[in-house]
Amino acid sequence: MTDTAWIDLALVSARPQAVGALLRYFRNLDTAEEAFQEACIRALKTWPKSGPPRDPAAWLIFVGRNSGIDKVRRQSRETALPPEEILSDLEDQESGLADRLDGSHYRDDILRLLFVCSNPALPATQQIALALRIVSGLSVKQIARAFLVSEAAMEQRITRAKSRVAAAGLAFETPDAADRADRLAAVATMVYLVFNEGYSAMNGPESVSADLCGEAIRLGRLLLQLFPAEPEIMGLTALMMIQHSRARARFDADGAVILLEDQDRGLWNRPLIDEALALIDRAMRHRQPGAYQIQAAIAALHARAERPEETDWAQIDLLYQALERLQPSPVITLNRAVAVSKRQGPEAALALIAPLAEKLSGYFYFHGLSGHLLKQLGKAREARVAFDHAIALATNAAECAYIRMQLDKLDEDVGTESGRAEKR
């Protein structure tokens, strides 16, 4: 690794705090971003000679702030009005600089920055793109690649998101406890969106989408440092860690999905699982169950089973029931049906999901699971109908390939059965 690579790492890790503080000074996302860019350019010039500063974030905030003020001053000479009040605003902030740099504000700075990107008025795709651009500092090109869209389209998406954010206005006062909790919940949702975007688009452990999962976990760890006593943040981070721990086992050489029970568990990332289990242990101590914690606990039961047969399906069933009470949703019932099928057989599971048929008629996994259960019951014709529905609803190549494999297996089974019949 070259010297500049280490500087890049320092810049990346200081970014959320620095951009968050600059956003507080300038109250404008673009100005804050440009000021940070300017500070990074200076860092790349001076750090190789002088060595990295003791506190890179404070250095970047200080330098970025000065260059931003210069710029606002220059613009104020070029434009007529109303820079007067903008500038006096900046002077006010300067006076409190010393105590602000000691880090007492940094928690709310980072939360605000993340919250800006989690605005519920933004569609999910815009939230994710904005967070990856502003908080994580990925280039438009990198984000476009992860989303499989053109750079121009991604640029436009981010610009739209920014103008929506600007129109919505930002709250700069220090949030009270209730506001902070609301913001944190919105931010958690956004972080999980980033993760899921990466998780669902992934077709191999080295794909660009895997980077999104890694980035979401990094944001989760950042939130944990800022809010060390929030059990739902522990749950969210643990959930993402366990799901991502299977990245190497989830796909075969052709990029087709391998189901949990067929995965080579030796390929799971054990250190990541251990860290997640430690987080779940800590979260449980708070006795404030939440949706992320329950999902993490379910994921943990899978992670703890060394072989699929050792999975504690009874406990998983109970946890899904708890999740249903907390967040009633047909999708959760559908997930519970898998646990029910393992404990009580496919018939009981089919009975559980039958009432969901209408609500989930457009949902890939509903038809996939129905087909699977029907196949187990030996109802090949009905299974085929369900798999045909599923394949029509598949949203990516991996899903298609998986269902096609199921259909092929049905054909084989029918073939061997009829073969047997002929022999008789």
Add this chain to the structure above:
Amino acid sequence: MLYAVFCYNNENVTNTWSKEEDERVMRDMAAVERKYAEAGKLGPIARLMPTSSATTLRHSHAETIITDGPFAETKEQLLGFFVIDCVSLDEALEFARDLGTANPSSGSYEVRPLTIYKPSELAS
């Protein structure tokens, strides 16, 4: 004299390491460890999970308080430690210097002599 060598670094930076970077640093550290192990000077080594996995128990008078996270918020976190048998502080510092060379990110190593040492075999 037995010394503990505590490794401090900004975990935001070490968490940003890619898997390859992490493996490379661990490999380079292992080379240093081998050198001291072959001389019979190396004791137990531990790498800690991130501070986000820490819980702190504080005990005062009759009261015990359990809180999330490490005891103090600092810019650099304790990430792991080594126990090493050295004839002098200079030799212990030499070991820390070797570690620093193997790990190219900036950080610090605190070298402290031990007064009690109870190595015990953990049932694995």
